[in-house]
Amino acid sequence: MRKHILIVLGLIILVGIAGFTWLAWPDTARLDVNQVTGKRPDITAPRIQMLPTIGVAKAVGWPKGAMPTAAAGMKVQPFAAGLDHPRWLYRLPNGDVLVAETNSPPRKGPGVVTTVMNFLMGRAGAGVPSANRITLLRDADGDGVAETRSAFMTGLNSPFGMTLMDGQLYIGNTDALVRVPYTEGATRITAKPERVIPLNGGGNHWARNVIAAPDGKTLYVGVGSASNIAENGMDAEKYRANILQVWPKDKNWRIYAAGLRNPNGMAINPKSGQLWTVVNERDMLGSDLAPDYLTQVEFGDHFGWPWYYWGGYPDDRVEPKNPALQQYAKRPDYALGPHVAALGLTFAGDAKLGDRFTNGVFVGEHGSWNRKPLSGYKVVYIPFGDTGFPAANAKPVDVLGGFLNKDGEAQGRPVGVITDKAGALLVADDVGNTIWRVSTK
Template identity: 35%
Template sequence: MTTTRQTCAAAAALASILSTIGPSNAQPVTLRGQDAFGDWQRDKPGTVRLIKPEDLPKPGATPSAANVSRVVARPDSTKPQVPPGFKVELFADGLSGPRIIRTAPNGDLFVAETRAGRIRILRAADGAPKPQISEVYASGLSHPFGIAFFPDGDDPHWVYVANTDSVVRFPYRSGDLTASGKPETVVAKLPTGGHSTRDIAFTPDGTRMLVSVGSEGNDGEGMGRPRGGLQSWSRAHALGAAWGAETNRAAVLAFDPDGKNQKIFATGIRNCVGLAIQPQTGTPWCSTNERDGFGDNLVPDYVTRVRENAFYGWPWFYIGGNEDPRHAGERPDLKDKVTVPDVLLQAHSASLGLSFYSGSSFPPEYRGDAFAAGHGSWNRAKRTGYKVVRIRLKEGVPTGEYEDFVTGFVINDSEVWGRPVGIAVAHDGALLVSEDGNGTIWRVSH
């Protein structure tokens, strides 16, 4: 026979469970400050994070961990997780390390199979769950990554490809499935070695071609001394290129569309892997990998607007005027010149591809927001990244918040099945996500 005491105890236990689960219509959880650091076990579509510069720990607050993930085959019936109201489907598989995806004006999807040295085209009708056509557009390339169409509009004449050592372009007519001519070298030489990815974008007026070039090393190990001393470097561009092995690296470079008139657009950006133009404002943005070796929660990766002539700190400072202890006392003159990035991500997320949502099939509040792909950590005791996040904007301006949008690529503390890289908005408004662990592309629709 159940006693009153037992009934009360059961009710209390149930209330405790319900308070943990929350009501079915609960608002998304927002994690702030150090609570936002977390790891993959706290990732869930809809979870919002806000990390500010004042939340950062001191260098070495935790040991620097080497925790490389092991990529395994995707378990049967396993697929990514997305927010309520969205659907995720396997769009393409069997690809060779698909990385950046770009949507041509006619809806064709250009995919960089970087390690294989080729660009592939996938063609799918609007709403189709699978591509009907898969063709190699061009091969024999040197670790191709960035892809851009020029000029802007419905009838581009060129497809630009950013190799690790050069920028080339192919003559293009809408609907081409294979390159209609040999590539023309536009930028004959980019710095090679170290971080190999090069992304590419054009300013809205079509007068400038932007190319991102990551650093050669982690923290400026090969920089040496500047020619003419510290002050000559500062006079040339207090915000300019580094020197030695880092000359014209850790930067966004600007060229004419034909590759002439090279300039530094912005620098101090350790590795701007994803480069995208915000449609609403025409402003370039970078998805950036920061330095390793300072512990689990330092230095945050970031997604940010990139201002011309701005300096983002690498390698002397990070996230504003925080001095890198490996470079203590070297450049005090630059401390107050550091631009603070807009959106700080969990450290070591390895933020790669970046795309702005310009479709109309997602709810209205998504339009104009950005999506960034986290390839996943190795320099963290508890892994993070391995997901796609939504960068929240308000009237075109980042709020500093980001939201877990596609998760579920991690199996356990040592194994993962997917490593997100590229993001594109399909012609029908779906979001496409590539991952190079198992060579798949996923389609997220609403």
């Protein structure tokens, strides 16, 4: 009898180990990334994982003299090098460029998730302490290289987004939207930042972007979720996974749009005046789900997070359920592919990069940490049609690549993208610690 019990127990243990291994084993993509891009991506059945696939590219930096590869007809050169984890860019009216040298606040707390994320971020080159600094770069002679560099603002708290409005420079710290008076041509600001509104921090998705709305009176602020799928409860997600609309004069705000897991890059379409964003979608549904996306955002929109993805596909892991939301979950306008980590966004607008790049958006894809094989690690262009939306059959066009070496290691990782005063594209590379400039030959 005892022998039979031991056999049964052994079988139960083996089945348990096999089940755990099946759920936790790295998931390999069954689709090419391009099949999960565009206006109508392939949305396959989820492959739920207990532990995420670990596939982050080890950060090694650029060998001496090496640089990314630009699209045909373009060239690339360093606009500024030797920076400290440059993440975000903003061009001032006089052509000066501000760069946020910044990183996540220290991840605190016990638990496997914190330990794993700290390890992954360190391997990906994001484990360095935040410089908490905004640096000003000036290319006065117009040769495409910033010959002047100054510490524009210091003592911030994981700063990210920057924008000017009514003589004030607004900065998205991880825990607050703040502002300081700005004088054109200034190379340093020493004024103490004034808090406009607090922003909930902690957990995942620390970066807070801010842009000016076309009305000239309000700002949009992106605040990512604290978790993957609200696994710590919705109370921990209060006023997160949102784009906020802020009235800075009165220090009032409202939720403009919701259900956006991590709306990082935001930009105004210069032709329509509409707000657009790129969003990092959820993890641990396998290497083919869910696609990061690019979408127009209107007041009152809800994009489904955490209950639904891609306009109504349910995530059965989320409790409690929210069936009433399903029919209202807005479908995004364009899929960028699974786990590409779309962060940077800018419209072609005043870009002078040839006829191919006049009506569309540039997207900085920071690159996957949980997909096999890797995805992202490049800058792409999405062509728009005459309707003000991505063209019907448009696929991403590679603009800047070569961030991964032949061994699959990250020489660099693109984040923020903007145009400079001459119409070239500037790309912040937080692993290569460089701002790259892409222009025509």
